[in-house]
Amino acid sequence: MALSKLNFNSLNVTPTANKGIGFDSGADDLEASFSGGSMVFIKKLTASSSATLSFVDGSSSVVLDNTYKEYVFTYNNMHPATDTAIFQMNFSIDGGSNYNVTKTSTAFVGAHKEDNAVAFVQYESGDDLAQGTGFQNLSFPIGADNDQSVSGNLNLFNPSSTTFVKHFISTCNESEKGDYTGNHFVAGYGNTTSAVDAIQFKFSSGNIDAGTITLYGIT
């Protein structure tokens, strides 16, 4: 016998688009009130002596299109295999075939050494790009001691737009190779009106020994 399933209009509640069904404040009725929340997990990549970590729209359950207007990448304890490697990223507009989108960006950092010998805030002209197609530096050179790494967030706005350039903002904290803490602020835009559909992270030299990058969509 075929199973009769309940349809959307089987419940004693007015259907509301995109709303979840929950109990009301008196816990004595149903209501359409829940929303799934605005920060939606999409994909987590875990490095294990990985040369790169790439998020490509439509591949391996990755969504990086017009589903969301903002995407957040959280990178956590990215640890280089070799000392003095800089954490970097680049965009693709051809599904990951090439990572070489033109970017213009700014970079500044607050830094302080463990022995208090050095403390400063300064513009980092070595980390900015002026219509550069190379990888965008996100950090200082990271130390490869076992306890050293870089953690932070990268926000990418409206990557699927075919009208606007693609703004991004990255903020991170790092264990610099010389036993500094570095609080790095990098922002800019991918200077293209083509849709950005992939992003790749890597260190400037050597592999990503360990670390995770998680992608979220903001509804």
Add this chain to the structure above:
Amino acid sequence: MAISKFNYNSFNVTPVASNALSFNSNADGFTTQGASSMVLIKTLTASTSGTLNFVDGASSVVLDDTYPVYVFKFINLHPDASDAQFGFQVSINTGSAYGVAITSSAIESYHGGVQYNAGNDLAQGTGLQFITNTVYHSRAEESMNGTLHLFNPSSTTFVKHFMSRASRMNNTNFIEHLHGGYVNSTSAVDAIQFKFAAGNIATGTIKLYGIKDS
């Protein structure tokens, strides 16, 4: 008469683990809906409080490997009787002692400039890690607000990175504080304490969120 209860497979929708039942975008069918990745864990509200503490395992607080990233939100924290900086210390023994070595940097931006603030950083210091400079108790309209990210506090491999961004009034000026650093310990951080450098927290709220990665 016995009531017939509906089970998970009674609805005309494909069940998805850990998702909720929802109406679709046309409100003419069911779909499933995932929960937000940003999960409220705990809200603490000050009322002439010496400190506000989040201790893993106490009072419904989670501060362990459940989440890889924790976010604290500061809302209108106001000192009661002293003009004082606001800050935090962490614990690696569930709050028995606060004061683990931190190395940090401190940037402040104000109307007209940006500068390093050597008074707000730490170099392997175990004292209060400031999030803002002085908040004035005598001006009722003043308070501090901001956000603190704490990465992977339960790690026993890495130092614990943090980043804070906060704002405050300074008489007629506005100052933004950007602090970053690491708790220089490979022991798991399992508690954090917030307070003003002097006096109590008269009013204000701190909210703790966990960011899921699955």
